[in-house]
Amino acid sequence: MTQSSIKQILDMLNTLEEQLLSLPDDMLLSIDPRENESLERGMAFIMAFNNNMQQFTQSASKLSEQIKQHFGINPEEEELEQETDNRSKRERIVKELDKSQAYSLSDDFTYKRPYGYVLPNKAVKGIKTWKSLYISILNHLSTNNPTAFDQLPAHERFISKRGNPLFSLSGKELRVAEKLRPNFFVEVNLSANM
Structure with missing residues (x-):
């Protein structure tokens, strides 16, 4: 297996975990609070889902860590570009981030993926989750x-x-x-x- 396919597996595992974590929020929207049967079905689903999700998250974290350690690969760190000391490089990253769309913490991030961030004296891009x-x-x-x-x-x-x-x-x-x-x-x- 190539390093590229191992990185892809780790990325898919992280993405799947994030998508599964957001599923109960969508499930809550489909529950009719005025209909007891809908409440019971929704509650049973969410309770079972939470139990399974906890097991999955723990297993996914262990698998991910085991793969990273064995193959010496961390796709996030390898593709991450950050700068704190060199002002011109930091400003270049900020400009690249601004090419897509800049957001503030007050924005709605539903169905959005992170790419990078800017803090005082630090700019980072290449973040995936x-x-x-x-x-x-x-x-x-x-x-x-x-x-x-x-x-x-x-x-x-x-x-x-x-x-x-x-x-x-x-x-x-x-x-x-x-x-x-x-x-x-x-x-x-x-x-x-x-």
Whole structure:
């Protein structure tokens, strides 16, 4: 199997995971709240789907990590282009990003794929999934202010109403943990509507 086909498999796995995560949101729109049978069918589907999705997400993450480690391939990192120090290169990336369409955080990202982002003193392109965008931005924030970043697991703002944390020092209390750096994990099983 070629490196190109391995990269394609990893990309498809990430894309499938993201598309499956958005399915319950669409399913909720098809439920008629005035019809009990519709509510029951929808609820049964979503509960079973959530259980299966959790197993799939964990398995997909393990498979992806195993493939990356065995073949020494990470398609996201290989195709990622970022610049922080060289101002002219950073501005070139910003111009390339602006060629498509620039969005702000207040825009609706439904059915949109990420491509890159611009932060003060950093421009990145070549991102393919929302998870990769999330991890890339967290890595940037972690590097810029590690002391403040280390406080996130204890901060109540990053614990959901159901008591699920977004950050952890061990990863054990997260549904699907991704290691950001030694002894620091982030939840990656997130809804697009958070």
